[in-house]
Amino acid sequence: MTESNGVVIRIEDLHKSFGALDVLRGVDLNVARGEVVVILGPSGSGKSTLLRCVNLLEKPTAGDIWFEDTRVTDPATDVNKIREQVGMVFQSFNLFPHLSAKHNVMLAQRKVLKRTKEQAERIALEHLGKVGLADRVDYMPAQLSGGQQQRVAIARALAMDPHVMLFDEATSALDPELVRGVLDVMRALAQAGMTMIVVTHEMGFARDVADRAIFMDEGAIVEEGTPEQLFDDPQHERTKDFLGHII
Amino acid sequence: MTMRTQGALVRLVRSTLLFAMVLALLLPMIAASPAEALTVDSVTARSNQIGGNEVMGGRPVRVTWIGTVGPSESIESVVINLPDGVSPLLGDDASRRSEKLGGQPVSQDDQGSDQYSRVDVQVTSGSNRIEEDVTWVIDNERATVTFGKPVETGHKIQISVVNLVFPDADASYALTGSYTDDTGATRTFDSRAMQPIKVVARPPVEKLTDWLSDQPWVQQWNSFPVCQTFFKPQTAVSSVPALFVGWLRSLGLVLLGFPLAIPIGLAFSFLRMSKLAVLRFIASIYVNVIRGTPLFLQIYIIIFGLPMLGVNVDNYLLGIFVLAFNSSAYLAEIFRAGIQSIHKGQFEASASLGMNGAQTMFSVIIPQTVRRIIPTATSEFILLYKDTSLLAAVGVMELMMFSKSIVATSIDMTPYVVAAGYYLLVTLPLTKIIAAFEKKLAAAEGHTDEPPGKKKKRARRGSSGDSTAEDSHQENALQAAASAVGARGTGHAAGGEGS
Numbered sequence: 001m002t003e004s005n006g007v008v009i010r011i012e013d014l015h016k017s018f019g020a021l022d023v024l025r026g027v028d029l030n031v032a033r034g035e036v037v038v039i040l041g042p043s044g045s046g047k048s049t050l051l052r053c054v055n056l057l058e059k060p061t062a063g064d065i066w067f068e069d070t071r072v073t074d075p076a077t078d079v080n081k082i083r084e085q086v087g088m089v090f091q092s093f094n095l096f097p098h099l100s101a102k103h104n105v106m107l108a109q110r111k112v113l114k115r116t117k118e119q120a121e122r123i124a125l126e127h128l129g130k131v132g133l134a135d136r137v138d139y140m141p142a143q144l145s146g147g148q149q150q151r152v153a154i155a156r157a158l159a160m161d162p163h164v165m166l167f168d169e170a171t172s173a174l175d176p177e178l179v180r181g182v183l184d185v186m187r188a189l190a191q192a193g194m195t196m197i198v199v200t201h202e203m204g205f206a207r208d209v210a211d212r213a214i215f216m217d218e219g220a221i222v223e224e225g226t227p228e229q230l231f232d233d234p235q236h237e238r239t240k241d242f243l244g245h246i247i
Numbered sequence: 248m249t250m251r252t253q254g255a256l257v258r259l260v261r262s263t264l265l266f267a268m269v270l271a272l273l274l275p276m277i278a279a280s281p282a283e284a285l286t287v288d289s290v291t292a293r294s295n296q297i298g299g300n301e302v303m304g305g306r307p308v309r310v311t312w313i314g315t316v317g318p319s320e321s322i323e324s325v326v327i328n329l330p331d332g333v334s335p336l337l338g339d340d341a342s343r344r345s346e347k348l349g350g351q352p353v354s355q356d357d358q359g360s361d362q363y364s365r366v367d368v369q370v371t372s373g374s375n376r377i378e379e380d381v382t383w384v385i386d387n388e389r390a391t392v393t394f395g396k397p398v399e400t401g402h403k404i405q406i407s408v409v410n411l412v413f414p415d416a417d418a419s420y421a422l423t424g425s426y427t428d429d430t431g432a433t434r435t436f437d438s439r440a441m442q443p444i445k446v447v448a449r450p451p452v453e454k455l456t457d458w459l460s461d462q463p464w465v466q467q468w469n470s471f472p473v474c475q476t477f478f479k480p481q482t483a484v485s486s487v488p489a490l491f492v493g494w495l496r497s498l499g500l501v502l503l504g505f506p507l508a509i510p511i512g513l514a515f516s517f518l519r520m521s522k523l524a525v526l527r528f529i530a531s532i533y534v535n536v537i538r539g540t541p542l543f544l545q546i547y548i549i550i551f552g553l554p555m556l557g558v559n560v561d562n563y564l565l566g567i568f569v570l571a572f573n574s575s576a577y578l579a580e581i582f583r584a585g586i587q588s589i590h591k592g593q594f595e596a597s598a599s600l601g602m603n604g605a606q607t608m609f610s611v612i613i614p615q616t617v618r619r620i621i622p623t624a625t626s627e628f629i630l631l632y633k634d635t636s637l638l639a640a641v642g643v644m645e646l647m648m649f650s651k652s653i654v655a656t657s658i659d660m661t662p663y664v665v666a667a668g669y670y671l672l673v674t675l676p677l678t679k680i681i682a683a684f685e686k687k688l689a690a691a692e693g694h695t696d697e698p699p700g701k702k703k704k705r706a707r708r709g710s711s712g713d714s715t716a717e718d719s720h721q722e723n724a725l726q727a728a729a730s731a732v733g734a735r736g737t738g739h740a741a742g743g744e745g746s
């Protein structure tokens with residue numbers, strides 16, 4: 001049983017193509033409970049696509065994905081049940097603009113988890129407090145800074161009690177001075193034991209927080225290891241090249 | 248037998264004699280009654296305001312008296328008494344004051360001014376008009392008509408007293424008078440047996456109109472042709488209440504037609520986004536044919552066409568349906584553009600939280616769509632409201648039609664200007680509301696810098712990548728929505744201004 005191995009997500013020979021374009025070309029990846037995996041790679045290498053396959057925002061062309069005991073790629077699987085337990089944070093926040101911060105966090109709790117209004121509100125306030133927005137709960141998204149919006153988005157995902165969190169360049173759309181607040185929240189989350197797959201360009205963060213770093217290029221994993229191994233002693237030419245550009 | 252015959256004869260003679268005696272006694276009395284000499288045929292009053300046998304009080308009217316000269320008589324003069332309270336215009340009215348006529352009686356010598364009372368006399372024999380040399384005089388009590396040569400038996404005399412003013416109250420009047428024959432004998436006549444002249448009080452609007460007509464500044468104002476033609480105060484005050492019903496009917500057309508258009512439009516917007524090509528095709532034909540042809544033409548086709556098919560529905564009802572179907576095509580495009588303007592990130596965020604399609608639609612997509620399309624949909628409402636006027640061309644009673652019918656009698660264009668006011672009464676506030684709403688919407692979706700209560704510098708800047716790209720995506724889609732609607736007319740207020 002996957003659970004006994006402590007593996008939350010298992011990806012086997014995953015392929016994804018958009019028409020003639022092969023974006024993922026056989027990706028294998030296991031993520032253990034409590035593990036923080038950071039994915040690096042040049043633009044267009046398929047990082048986002050990989051994450052989006054995990055919660056089926058993209059439908060894999062071939063291969064298998066397991067989430068705990070469930071085969072995600074099984075057509076009979078209830079997709080919404082998986083998504084409910086797999087939190088995702090987007091580069092562009094995607095808050096619901098017509099709802100206040102609090103109601104952004106409450107909506108899916110009410111609709112999907114069928115929590116009562118009181119429950120949902122209590123949990124929303126709790127998570128908004130954890131991401132440092134206790135004083136912004138009634139603000140509309142447009143009245144929040146990008147960093148604050150992203151933290152609301154994180155709270156919104158956490159309120160669903162996910163077993164794993166996917167971060168797709170959560171800080172890339174932010175002004176440099178706002179990046180830190182968001183990274184602090186993510187760091188605290190990692191330290192609290194959350195299983196996380198993080199696509200990011202923040203090397204410092206990756207070094208601090210990641211248990212494992214993965215370098216992807218052209219739809220495949222080129223190299224992986226601890227952050228120290230990957231950053232300080234890359235084995236592949238393409239990894240070196242990429243790190244040379246980014247640092 | 249003979250005896251009995253005789254007795255019967257005697258009885259017959261006796262009763263005949265008695266009858267003759269009674270007749271002889273009665274005859275002079277009958278002959279002396281005025282009806283025998285001059286029969287009053289009719290008494291009527293006329294004015295422009297009210298049809299039938301009624302006239303309005305407080306307004307100059309024409310009273311016509313017609314009588315026929317009886318056997319072996321000839322009439323030299325006729326006097327018509329003015330009933331109590333009825334006054335002739337003798338030049339003593341404040342606004343019509345004349346140097347010459349300060350309440351003095353008027354006569355045929357004073358003719359030439361329409362403003363004073365006068366008498367028109369006509370004498371006819373059968374269908375022939377008899378030339379008469381008539382003199383007349385009107386004072387506060389009576390109108391007296393004297394004929395140059397006496398009017399003979401069987402001739403008909405028609406006397407019209409023009410510009411008499413009855414008291415401004417509901418009442419009826421019977422004319423009395425007298426006549427003199429060629430022997431100098433004067434007899435009275437009484438028309439009480441005839442149908443009386445019915446007078447009704449002036450409605451307040453008419454009073455106001457008359458009052459205005461008497462004001463020097465109004466006369467001054469009306470002396471300018473532009474003012475007189477487009478802004479005549481008298482027509483304006485009478486048009487406002489007269490057009491009110493027309494305004495309500497126009498409002499009714501759009502208030503019934505537009506809500507009907509919403510579900511139809513929504514249905515066609517869904518069809519246009521359908522996965523089935525056939526449905527998309529049908530919907531696009533519907534939308535493009537309606538948007539590609541004039542509403543005026545559609546009105547003609549439906550309103551004149553349906554009766555030819557034997558479908559006889561009230562014009563007003565048909566008008567509502569034509570407006571509804573026309574508007575539904577524009578709304579379909581507004582809805583479609585609105586839904587498509589929602590960034591796909593909204594669908595993905597909802598999905599990533601485990602929400603199903605219906606939950607996403609009703610809790611996330613539709614609330615955002617509604618807010619976004621309200622300005623464009625309100626503009627469409629305004630356009631439709633104005634377009635109700637086109638229905639006047641096929642005789643649907645609405646504001647434009649009401650105005651046309653008033654203009655037909657008022658001569659000047661003021662009713663149209665008043666109608667414009669009635670249209671603006673709806674369109675101006677709505678335009679203002681749209682503008683306010685768009686501002687609020689822009690604020691809610693991230694175009695202002697102010698959090699509630701506090702002033703705070705927004706941290707997000709142009710350089711911040713994806714979120715800005717999202718905003719411009721949404722705005723582009725809304726621009727598309729606006730231009731989709733803009734096809735109806737260039738005077739389109741909403742949507743396109745979101746920069």
Ligand SMILES: Nc1ncnc2c1ncn2[C@@H]1O[C@H](COP(=O)(O)OP(=O)(O)OP(=O)(O)O)[C@@H](O)[C@H]1O
Pocket residue numbers: 018021023041042043044045046047048049050
């Ligand atoms: N829905 C789609 N349809 C077609 N092509 C797509 C789609 N989504 C992604 N792609 C293509 O797949 C490739 C990988 O995209 P992906 O977004 O996964 O890259 P990425 O590694 O996340 O890049 P970045 O660092 O720029 O975010 C790109 O070439 C992209 O153009």
Ligand SMILES: [Mg+2]
Pocket residue numbers: 047048049168169
């Ligand atoms: Mg990406």
